[in-house]
Amino acid sequence: xxxxxxxxxxxGNDKRxxxxxxxxxxxxxxxxxxxxxxxxxxETLRLSLFNVKDGQSVFVxxxxxxxxxxxxxxxxxxxxxxxxxxxxxIIHMVVQNPIGVALAALLSxxxxxxxxxxxxxxxxxxxxxxxxxxxxxxLILSPIWGVSPFLLDLVGLKSIFSPWLGKxxxxxxxxxxxxxxxxxxxxxxxxxxxxxxxxDEVLEAAECDGVTGWSQFWKIKLPLILPSIGIISxxxxxxxxxxxxxxxxVQGALAGPDGATDILGTLLYRTFFGxxxxxxxxxxxxxxxxxxxxxxxxxVCLYLFAIQRRMRRYQF
Amino acid sequence: xxKTTTSPVRTGLVHLALLSYTLIALFPVFLTxxxxxxxxxxxxxxxxxxxxxxxxxxxxYETVLKQGDFMLYFQNSFIVTAxxxxxxxxxxxxxxxxxxxxxxxxxxxxxxxxxxGIMIPIRLGTVAILQGMVAAGLVNTLTALILVxxxxxxxxxxxxLTEFMRTVSDDLKNAGRIDGLSEYSIFFRxxxxxIRPAMATVAVFTMIPIWNDLWFPLILAPSDATKTITxxxxxxIGQFVxxxxxxxxxxxxxxxxxxxxxxIFSRQLIRGITAGAVK
Numbered sequence: 001x002x003x004x005x006x007x008x009x010x011x012g013n014d015k016r017x018x019x020x021x022x023x024x025x026x027x028x029x030x031x032x033x034x035x036x037x038x039x040x041x042x043e044t045l046r047l048s049l050f051n052v053k054d055g056q057s058v059f060v061x062x063x064x065x066x067x068x069x070x071x072x073x074x075x076x077x078x079x080x081x082x083x084x085x086x087x088x089x090i091i092h093m094v095v096q097n098p099i100g101v102a103l104a105a106l107l108s109x110x111x112x113x114x115x116x117x118x119x120x121x122x123x124x125x126x127x128x129x130x131x132x133x134x135x136x137x138x139l140i141l142s143p144i145w146g147v148s149p150f151l152l153d154l155v156g157l158k159s160i161f162s163p164w165l166g167k168x169x170x171x172x173x174x175x176x177x178x179x180x181x182x183x184x185x186x187x188x189x190x191x192x193x194x195x196x197x198x199x200d201e202v203l204e205a206a207e208c209d210g211v212t213g214w215s216q217f218w219k220i221k222l223p224l225i226l227p228s229i230g231i232i233s234x235x236x237x238x239x240x241x242x243x244x245x246x247x248x249x250v251q252g253a254l255a256g257p258d259g260a261t262d263i264l265g266t267l268l269y270r271t272f273f274g275x276x277x278x279x280x281x282x283x284x285x286x287x288x289x290x291x292x293x294x295x296x297x298x299x300v301c302l303y304l305f306a307i308q309r310r311m312r313r314y315q316f
Numbered sequence: 317x318x319k320t321t322t323s324p325v326r327t328g329l330v331h332l333a334l335l336s337y338t339l340i341a342l343f344p345v346f347l348t349x350x351x352x353x354x355x356x357x358x359x360x361x362x363x364x365x366x367x368x369x370x371x372x373x374x375x376x377y378e379t380v381l382k383q384g385d386f387m388l389y390f391q392n393s394f395i396v397t398a399x400x401x402x403x404x405x406x407x408x409x410x411x412x413x414x415x416x417x418x419x420x421x422x423x424x425x426x427x428x429x430x431x432x433g434i435m436i437p438i439r440l441g442t443v444a445i446l447q448g449m450v451a452a453g454l455v456n457t458l459t460a461l462i463l464v465x466x467x468x469x470x471x472x473x474x475x476x477l478t479e480f481m482r483t484v485s486d487d488l489k490n491a492g493r494i495d496g497l498s499e500y501s502i503f504f505r506x507x508x509x510x511i512r513p514a515m516a517t518v519a520v521f522t523m524i525p526i527w528n529d530l531w532f533p534l535i536l537a538p539s540d541a542t543k544t545i546t547x548x549x550x551x552x553i554g555q556f557v558x559x560x561x562x563x564x565x566x567x568x569x570x571x572x573x574x575x576x577x578x579x580i581f582s583r584q585l586i587r588g589i590t591a592g593a594v595k
Binding site: 019021022024025026028029030032033035036037038039040041043044047099102103106107109112113114116118119120121122123124125127128129130131132135136137139140145146147150181184189234238242244245248249265268269272273282285286289292293296297300 | 327330331333334337338340341342344345347348359360363364403406407408410411413414415418420426430432433435436437438439440441442443444445447448463464466467468470471474498499500503524527528529530531535546549550553560563564567570571574575578579582583585586
């Protein structure tokens with residue numbers, strides 16, 4: 001408030017009255033955003049330092065974290081969820097983003113016919129809710145229905161079929177690939193936009209020098225879209241370490257089989273809210289949320305300060 | 317050299333690759349929709365067959381409409397999404413106008429503060445959000461969801477709209493000021509109509525995550541009267557896992573509204589993304 005006054009005072013003799021309308025324009029957004037998002041976030045971080053003892057909330061310092069990382073009751077499921085979450089993220093990085101880049105490269109072929117049709121169709125899965133996507137794939141991969149063995153038979157691969165979602169060894173990969181199927185549209189669109197922004201002169205100059213086709217993609221286009229690849233990587237990172245819905249829909253809150261698909265989101269849900277015999281635990285829930293917050297924050301900081309700054313940006 | 321890029325073989329290969337991925341993207345949806353119109357026996361006997369008159373059956377839809385309160389869930393989702401989008405657009409545009417139009421101390425800082433929420437998911441504050449909603453007596457109300465979604469949508473809305481408002485000509489606004497319009501009239505009567513395309517983009521971006529969210533309905537409003545369509549179908553399908561007709565019909569019913577909206581707005585949405593709105 002007083003900042004506004006000072007700002008006009010700073011301009012010397014321009015003694016404008018305090019500009020009420022600025023406050024009126026800003027207040028509703030600030031109020032909702034602060035009250036529903038920022039304060040709960042801070043409160044959650046604070047709660048992670050407290051625990052209930054004899055019915056009273058007491059400050060326990062970093063004890064909750066020590067329990068989460070070291071206590072046998074918690075540590076096993078926490079490290080398992082963290083490990084699974086990293087595998088989940090890595091599968092997205094090595095499958096989703098390359099496919100997205102490849103599709104974008106194909107879509108940006110000059111004078112491509114039916115381009116609008118392809119874009120619309122390829123982006124459709126991204127809009128469906130996790131519930132729809134999860135159940136559709138559960139049905140398709142179900143050994144009862146037999147659609148996937150039948151389709152694999154068409155290409156002569158029937159022997160590789162197994163109930164992937166039900167086996168501890170393959171369930172996480174199967175769930176990650178379902179998520180990749182759903183989200184490939186986002187990297188595709190962002191990279192496609194970046195490729196459209198490459199000026200024709202650059203590509204024409206490359207063609208004059210005999211750089212075409214594959215080598216043009218690797219030597220000219222890829223370096224120019226690197227900033228966008230950085231953005232999709234950080235978006236994937238934040239999305240993956242915050243994921244919950246798909247695993248919950250496909251495998252339930254227990255993230256079976258035997259915790260094989262448990263990620264931080266499902267662990268947070270079970271811990272905080274309770275599930276079956278387990279009673280909900282607010283302090284430990286806040287502790288897990290704080291760990292997720294720190295992971296996401298460090299990812300974002302790494303991106304902002306280490307990666308984005310070193311990336312060369314080309315001005316046309 | 318221009319020849320190499322347009323040779324028919326090459327174009328053919330590009331189309332082949334795109335078509336095969338399009339098939340992968342659309343096939344699961346297609347499969348669900350066609351099978352929802354078949355009787356139980358042929359769902360299993362011939363999953364890929366089209367619903368010909370001899371196997372046509374609506375038994376799944378009958379079960380769904382009889383058992384599930386889908387109209388209510390649909391209405392809840394609609395109210396939550398529409399009201400949240402309204403507040404996101406109104407509050408977001410007002411804040412964006414203040415940030416882009418006026419120079420005051422703390423302007424940049426305010427912009428950064430509001431942008432924090434783009435990267436940090438609101439879900440991480442769930443523990444305290446639930447606590448707050450319990451204290452305010454808002455658990456199991458649509459108001460709780462609307463509040464959360466408005467807060468969730470604001471950061472990106474402010475960010476995108478601020479960029480757009482900078483492009484509105486100053487001359488126009490100053491002409492309005494000379495004609496004696498108040499700052500409020502300038503905002504509502506001059507600026508808002510000009511940024512309508514950007515508002516549409518923001519609306520679509522805000523809508524998708526709200527409509528599809530499972531987390532907050534599950535935690536803040538799981539009661540029967542306040543279930544959204546996403547949570548409703550989740551619970552419903554969970555109960556009917558062995559009734560394949562009902563599951564496929566429920567899935568199809570959940571897909572159709574999204575599909576219709578997408579076909580109407582896809583041009584807007586794709587243009588919004590490729591115009592660099594979220595870069």
